[in-house]
Amino acid sequence: MKISSKLIVSCTLAIGFGSGSVFGETRPNIIYLMADDQNFGSVGIYGNAEVQTPNMDKLGNDGVVFDRHYNTTAICMASRASVMTGMYEYKTGTNFEHGDMMPEIWAGSYPVLLREAGYLTAFAGKFGFEVKGRKQGLCESDFDYWGGGPGQTQYQTARNKSMAKYAKEYPHSTLSYGAFGRDVIREAAKQEKPFCLSISFKAPHQPVDPDPKFDDIYAGKKFTKPANYGRENGKHLAEQSKQGRQYERFELWDYDKDYDGVMAKYYQQVYAIDVALGMIREELEAQGIAENTVVIYTSDNGFICGAHGYGSKELPMEEAARAPLMIYDPRSPSAGKKLRSPALTGNIDFAPTMLELAGVEIPENMDGVSLLPLLEDPTVDVHEQLAFVNVFGPPSTHSLTTVTKDWKYTYWWYGDDKMEPTEELFHLKKDPMEMSNLARNPEAQPQLETMRKNYDAELAKWKSGSVPYHRYAQYGEIFDRSIPWDQKKVDNLVHPQKE
Structure with missing residues (x-):
């Protein structure tokens, strides 16, 4: 069952909540917290009893935990571009090796619309991306309070210009963001103004640099x-997926030689984020505004920590593409009930969700949908399928994937004298660890045909909706299953890796 977010907005306006949201008459405060490279297996509430994430677990128990x-x-x-705009990459036109975001795309982002x-x-x-024509590509002038930085930013707080004032008390950047959030909450409470606070932690992104405060x-x-x-x-797994840095990093980053040591530092960085989350939620209580503040916690992507002999991200495998998500709206029917949702959700859904919370019309160009129906009833569905995009790194690793609640299909288009174009089909409901590729299994052929059609439908959206610049339109041909690989133009796909 798919519920239209526009229908909910219409009903909301009809009953007189014109400046409000679905669950209350007063526009809620919105806090969006995003880790960098945190996988779903790093959070206790996702089933890992070996990690300590008390604040993330509490947030999940207070709200809804999203399992897909x-x-x-x-x-x-x-x-990050998709989070801000609610659109797939081929419509934002934004990624390493392709190009920066155009000003007209940024103008439709949730921070701009909410302000x-x-x-x-x-x-x-x-911040994670650059907007063409802006100083350092950043959009500081579009925010009332700014603690952002260019590029990857730094773990040393003092090296982040906009955060330097926190360096003495919080020399490691993770907790400095908790302090920034605390200050914004205090100031917004003084002004008695609804606020949207977005914090993008650097942790646990490489290089490994955990806060020594939590070494024990x-x-x-x-x-x-x-x-x-x-x-x-x-x-x-497809040979194409083994041609990029993800395959090398299993050994390069010591998952093969020192798994315990590597994971201890990874989880330590996540623990510091958990502490910062606690700082922010404590301040909401102290200011007396917790009951009208929606808190969203997630990560910009997952992370492969040795699964299948890979490391890093980008690939369509579960460990890279899936991420934790917990949403707590204290006004919603789900609040405090320790509920979980099996619904398919994506990062393109955050902008529509935040806009609907604020009573702002959701632009037609957004690919995502509001997740508010899932806070009312976590058992409903808002997507029948999602697409995964990878056009970063060696052309051989470029791929388009379609996922439903039960199945995942990837078409690996690339071929040469070492490999042929191939397909992967995983029954995620029965095989969540992706251990059995069913693409050549005769019994799975009916489902393979269904997923091929789903894939073709997503590619059709790409062909009709991609930006005409930054080399995105060409993938309409590259990812087309009906065109032999030796007839595809690949010269323009080879780029240096920059992230």
Whole structure:
């Protein structure tokens, strides 16, 4: 069952909540918190008893935990552009090796639209992309409070110009963002103005640099490897996926030699974010505005920590594309009930969700939908399928994927004298670890045909909706299953990797 967010907005306006939202007459405050490279397996509430994430777990128990949340492009720059605009990458025109965001795209982003609607807006952390024509590509002037920075930003607070004032008390950047959030909450409470606070943590992105304040949290701890860990569990995966840095990083980043040590530092960085989350929620209580503040917590993409013998992200496998998502709206029927949603959700849904919360019309060009129906009833569906995009890195790893609640299909278009174009089909409901590729299984042929049609439908959207610049239109041919690979133009696809 798919519920239209526009129908909900219409009903809301009809009963007199013109400046309000679905669950109340007063426009809520909105806090959007996003980690960088945090996978769903790093949070206790997602089933990992070996990690400590008390504040994330509490947020999930207070609100709704989403078990099938995906990032439609599993890499920082493109994912952040999709979060801000509610659109797939091919419509934002924004990613490493392709190009910066155009001003007209940014003008339709949720921070701009919310500020125009009267919200106090604030941003801190890694902005993650550049807008053409802006100083350093940043949009500081479009926020009332700014703690953002260019590029990857730094773990040393003092090296982040807009955050330097927090360096003495919080020398590591993760907690400095908690302090920034606390200050914004205090100021908004003084002004008695609804606010939208967006914080983009650098952690746990490479380079590994955990806050030494928390060195004792996982000191000497051993961690259970996932059931699909190691190269022996990746032999069935497409050769195309093994041509990029993800395959190299299994060894380069020591997942093969020092799994416990690597994961201890990764989880330590996540723990610091958890502490910062606690700082922010405590301040909401202190200011007496917690009951009218919606808190969203997620990550810009997941992260592969040794699964199938890979490391990093970008690929369509579950560990890279899926991410944690918890949403707490204290005014909603789901509040405090420890509910989980199996619905398919994506990063393109955040902008529509925040706009609907604020009573702002959702632009027609957004690909995402509001997730508010899932806060009312976590069992309903808002998507029948989502697309995953990867056009970063070696052309051989470029791919388009379609996922439904039960199935995932990827067409690997690339071929040469070492490999042929191929397909992957996983029954996620029965095989969540992606251990059995069913693309050549005779019993799965009916489902393969269905997923091929789903894939073709997503590609048709790409062909009709992609921006005409930054080399996106060409993928309408590149990803077309009906065109032999040796007839596809590939010279323009080879770019240096920049992230």
